[in-house]
Amino acid sequence: MIAGLAFYVFAAILIACATMVVTSRNPVHSVLYLILAFFNAAGLFLLAGAEFLAMILVIVYVGAVAVLFLFVVMMLDIDFTKLREGFQRYAPFGAIIGGILFLELVMVLGSWRFSGDAAELRLSPAPAGITNTEALGRILYTDYVFLFQIAGLILLVAMMGAIVLTLRERTGTKRQSIPDQLAREGKVEVLNIPGGQGIRSLGILRRLPKAEPAPKKVAHHGHDDDHHGGGHH
């Protein structure tokens, strides 16, 4: 019963958050709602018994992707009045495109038929004695390892493309060369400092000033430096 209740709570919050992502005016709030939506999706995964997927969803999407989103969005300087300027002009186009997409969805879902195998698979119990980390690992790294590797290569190419497109060598920047810096002579000296005495004993720093005669005592209460606080005892 608790699981059923939790499902409806997670699902309701998920849908509410997804709506708020689209409708909230401040983009930072949008991203924060998106993060909350991810969390609830992870909760749904947990309810379905897919603990590994739930954790990976949080680590990858909330811990990395959404941080970058937030990072970019926070630095945007957006004029909201300007953003809403063309609303009336573009509204009909938006409505038409939205309507076409909706019709397509209806047509796809209307002719959707589950194959008999899928229904059977759904009824079969989760394999006993194997955690779902192991089950996923077997599918990804044993059964379909080549497809997995190809997917990895495609992502690598995309990443390299992004780097090549955005990398530019600027002239006139001063770079730090650590080997050069370490190879300087006479600039850096390593000293052996006697323990418990500090560097004053080597005579590097100037000497401490001679203790001046104590100024005349004024009748003060609660400010008696000779008796507590200081580290000179």
Next chain:
Amino acid sequence: MQALQDFLATPVGHLVLTVAQTLALLVPVLICVAYMTWAERRIMAAMQLRKGPNVVGPFGMLQPFADALKMLMKETIVPTGASRYLFLAAPMLTFLLAMIAWSVIPVNDGWAIADINVGILYLFAVSSLGVYGVIIAGWASNSKYAFLGALRSAAQMVSYEVSMGFVIVTVLLCAGSLNLTEIVRAQTTVWYVIPLFPMAIIFFISTLAETNRAPFDLPEGESELVAGFFVEYSSMSFALFFLGEYANILLMCSLTTILFLGGWLPPMAIEPFTWVPGPLWFMLKAGLLFFCFVWVRATFPRYRYDQLMRLGWKVFLPFSLVWLIITAFTLKLMGWLPA
């Protein structure tokens, strides 16, 4: 007795039991956190030939409580122009995340409140969320110092998580399980700090960066950013950040203990060592690591930001990746892979 057991088997009884377990874990953790702040000040003072807090109570041991009381008495100030709800939610989030991570930490064999299959992933997920408390605080404060601190922190935490992930994968390869209790049990023969020594060092340094500790405390670098992301906070909201930060440090020390120092296991399973109970070993190891945190803070100057990024991406990441591959090959070729 039978009635009590029957009660605990019901859903309500289970809830009561879980709340009791949580309190039994979190209260000692918070007391530890209070004394960590005191210990840090005393150790740093000793290293810098000073005395440190020694006035309030015997050896100054009541200082943390005096500080806490002082914080409680102060006024909570929300700056004008700040995003009010987010501003107040950020410290709560930081504190909450630091607390919920403790639910999977096994202080002794079978003592974890939630002994879940994917414990290490859960910890990794929670620690990667810690960056949100910082970012939200920085953005909601509507102050340039806080914002710059938040940006630095976000970049830093994301960078060091990558190499931390590789280190964790290396340990998982050796242990063959994602369950924290199983990882500790797999270290009965040898603690992983010995075969995986370089990874232990990388992990330790990455935890320093992950918890924004010196020498990687750029998000709160006083000389440039006043106090970084929490510059606008006062009173309890500041105290929550402070508590969350130290609870995170303790958590990272515990995680390093579990992954590399054999958790509750004694160094050798022979007579004098086995007399000491497991939780005490755990606390000793975590305490030793915390001492190293303080030692590092008292010893090293702060990194420059480009050096920090260079260390994370150009040194730690390739090194841990190569070490991961070496470990995998060694385990495979020698037939040491856990079943």
